[in-house]
Amino acid sequence: MVEPxxxxxxxxxxxxxxxxxxxxxATLAQVRPRQYGYSLVQRLTERGFEIEPGTLYPMLRRLxxxxxLESLWDVEGARPRKYYRLTDAGAETLARLSVHWRRLAGxxxxxxxxAERGESHGAD
Amino acid sequence: xxxxxRYVAAVGRRLPRAKRDEIERELRSALLDTLxxxxxxxxxxxxxxxxxxxxxxxxxxxxxxxxxxxYLIGPETxxxxxxxxxxxxxxxxxxxxxxxxxxxxxxxxEATELARRFGGLATGLTETxxxxxxxxxxxxAFVDRADIRSPKRSEDWDPRTLPxxxxxxxxxxxxxxxxxxxxxAVFVLVNLFRDQLGLWxxxxxxxxxxxxxxxxxxxxxxxxxxxxxxxxxxxxxGRWHWSTRVAKLGVxxxxxxxxxxxxxxxxxxxxxxxxxxxxxxLVDLLELATRLGIAVVAIAILWGVARLLYRRARLQPxxxxx
Numbered sequence: 001m002v003e004p005x006x007x008x009x010x011x012x013x014x015x016x017x018x019x020x021x022x023x024x025x026a027t028l029a030q031v032r033p034r035q036y037g038y039s040l041v042q043r044l045t046e047r048g049f050e051i052e053p054g055t056l057y058p059m060l061r062r063l064x065x066x067x068x069l070e071s072l073w074d075v076e077g078a079r080p081r082k083y084y085r086l087t088d089a090g091a092e093t094l095a096r097l098s099v100h101w102r103r104l105a106g107x108x109x110x111x112x113x114x115a116e117r118g119e120s121h122g123a124d
Numbered sequence: 125x126x127x128x129x130r131y132v133a134a135v136g137r138r139l140p141r142a143k144r145d146e147i148e149r150e151l152r153s154a155l156l157d158t159l160x161x162x163x164x165x166x167x168x169x170x171x172x173x174x175x176x177x178x179x180x181x182x183x184x185x186x187x188x189x190x191x192x193x194x195y196l197i198g199p200e201t202x203x204x205x206x207x208x209x210x211x212x213x214x215x216x217x218x219x220x221x222x223x224x225x226x227x228x229x230x231x232x233x234e235a236t237e238l239a240r241r242f243g244g245l246a247t248g249l250t251e252t253x254x255x256x257x258x259x260x261x262x263x264x265a266f267v268d269r270a271d272i273r274s275p276k277r278s279e280d281w282d283p284r285t286l287p288x289x290x291x292x293x294x295x296x297x298x299x300x301x302x303x304x305x306x307x308x309a310v311f312v313l314v315n316l317f318r319d320q321l322g323l324w325x326x327x328x329x330x331x332x333x334x335x336x337x338x339x340x341x342x343x344x345x346x347x348x349x350x351x352x353x354x355x356x357x358x359x360x361x362g363r364w365h366w367s368t369r370v371a372k373l374g375v376x377x378x379x380x381x382x383x384x385x386x387x388x389x390x391x392x393x394x395x396x397x398x399x400x401x402x403x404x405x406l407v408d409l410l411e412l413a414t415r416l417g418i419a420v421v422a423i424a425i426l427w428g429v430a431r432l433l434y435r436r437a438r439l440q441p442x443x444x445x446x
Contacts, residue, residue, distance in 0.1 A: 037150070038157035054180045057154055058188040061147070081157070082150050 023051060025101055027059065028094040031069060034085040060084055068093055127172050128155050130286040131182060137203055138186035141362050147189060155179070169284075176283040197264045205264040210357050210367050212260060213253055217353060218374070220249050221346055228342070235338045239318075242342040246349070253353075293363045300362065304355025311348040314341060332400055336389040343382045350375045373428050380421045387414040 026049050030040060037057050044051050063069040068090035074081050086094065132155075136148045155175060156166060164171030179185060187198060197205050224245045233241065295303075314321060321337035354375055357368050390397075390411055397407045 036157065037154040038161055041158075042161065052180075053154065053158065053178070054185055054188055057150065058185075061150075061189065079153065079156060080149070081153055 019049070019051075022049075022101070023055065023059065024063070025094070025097050026051075027056070027063070028068065028086065028090060028097070031084055031086055031090075034072075034083045036074075036081045036083050040084070063090070127169065127176070127283060127286070128152060128166055130288060131155070131176050131283060134182035134286050135186050137363070138183060139189060143189065144362070151185075173283050177281065181281050182286070196261065196268075198268045201264055201268045205260070206361055207365065207367065208264075209257065209260050210361075210365070210371075212256055213353065213357075214367065214371050216252055216256055217249060217350065220245070220252060221350070224346075235335065238342055239338070242345060245342075246345070249349070293365075295358050295362055295364060300355065300358040302355075303358050304352055307348040307351035307355065311345065311352065314344065314348075332397060332402075333390075333393060336386070336393060339389065340382060340386050343378075343385060347375065347378045347382050350378060369428070369432055373425060373432070376421055376425045376428060380418060380425065383414060383418045383421055387411070387418060390414055 026044060027040065030043050030047070035043065037053065037060060040060075041051060041053050041056055044056075060069060060071075064071055064084065067087060069084045070087050071082050071084050074083055129152075132148045132152050135151060136144045139147055155172075158175050159165055159168070159171055162171060162175070164175075166172060180188075190198070224241070228238065228241070318338075318341065320331070321341065322331040322334035350371075354368065354371055357371070358364075361368065394407060394411075397410075398404060
């Protein structure tokens with residue numbers, strides 16, 4: 001069996017991949033009513049979903065290009081800020097993805113429970 | 125703020141032109157928000173460096189704005205590809221053109237032979253440049269995928285080493301397009317209507333100076349082709365570089381030479397023009413117009429040289445602040 005060279009780094013990469021799969025859903029869920037890039041980073045981090053600004057900003061643009069978000073420059077503050085908000089298509093996608101996520105989370109819970117039970121049976 | 129501007133410009137250089145302005149504006153705004161959120165501002169250099177390091181190297185940030193795998197040469201390699209390609213193509217075009225000019229200067233051929241040889245030059249030049257471009261694309265696509273460069277770790281990166289912003293480097297889109305379209309239009313016109321080149325004397329419909337026009341045409345074509353390549357480089361890059369500024373001066377100098385040949389030809393044919401019944405005042409006016417052309421191009425060249433020297437003197441190479 002091949003042992004990973006750096007188990008901690010390998011685990012971190014796997015955890016990142018897990019987060020990457022959820023980052024779109026997390027963003028769509030938190031962009032309401034409207035958010036600018038930094039406020040969204042803060043909001044997600046405060047709720048335990050750490051995200052790098054370098055990951056979030058390009059993704060916001062991609063979601064806008066896909067029609068799930070729309071942006072508006074607010075020039076009335078001390079300096080211009082680009083705000084994002086959900087489009088109707090984005091809200092529908094969020095609703096559908098939420099169903100998928102909850103179903104997946106339920107399946108994963110069962111799988112992990114079974115794995116833990118199997119481990120404890122094996123230990124007996 | 126200056127460090128943020130340099131960072132934003134470094135990212136922008138690696139982005140497609142269509143998205144560049146918007147992403148640069150967005151990135152600047154996001155960086156200022158982040159600094160404000162940390163209780164710092166843009167003049168706090170340590171805070172700026174910390175925020176920029178966290179965001180990542182400009183090439184990594186630019187890469188994240190590209191769709192995965194949607195490019196042949198990635199943003200990290202692309203600026204080098206642009207510089208190398210511009211230098212190689214300009215050098216090749218210069219060499220081929222110089223060889224042609226030398227062969228003509230040594231023994232000036234008849235007008236028809238000259239036109240034939242010019243056709244050969246245009247074909248050979250196009251073939252050479254396209255082949256060189258293709259080879260460079262393949263090489264850089266390989267370099268991009270093989271990732272044979274020395275690894276650069278983000279934590280080793282110092283944002284203070286970012287290159288300085290050179291004011292006036294940006295070329296407006298319209299100017300860049302016109303830099304290509306104007307010589308291309310003249311090139312098509314003078315070559316499509318080659319038989320009608322000369323001075324039309326109405327109402328008799330007499331065509332004068334046709335031989336002079338044919339004599340000038342190959343030189344004019346070289347100048348126009350060089351102008352077109354320069355225009356393409358400007359469209360592709362969107363910014364002035366040292367190489368394109370020098371190439372522009374070269375093209376202007378060549379234009380000056382073409383005007384000088386035209387002026388010399390006109391003076392030599394003064395008797396012919398007067399003999400054809402052209403008023404002396406009109407002949408004087410023609411000569412004056414070519415001299416004015418020479419003066420305008422010469423002033424443009426001097427202005428270009430002065431600007432280049434001024435920029436070289438004012439913009440010192442950027443060094444990290446210790």
